[in-house]
Amino acid sequence: MTFTWVMAFLVSFGLRAAGIVHPLPFQINHQLVWFLVFAPSLFLLIYFLVKRYYSVNSSI
Secondary structure (H helix, E strand, O other), X not given: OHHHHHHHHHHHHHHHHHHHHOXXXXXXXXXXXXXXXXXHHHHHHHHHHHHHHHHHHHOO
């Protein structure tokens, strides 16, 4: 739980510092947004499929 709070604090502090350095609105990169939304779930899907493949083959 402490790790989560520390990471949230660092992200919050980083966003605050970025807002001070760059006060104008950011231009949204839609591809980056889609990547940030779907990349973690795709990574986990690939990880579990590979893990399942190797665990099924190792038991034979």
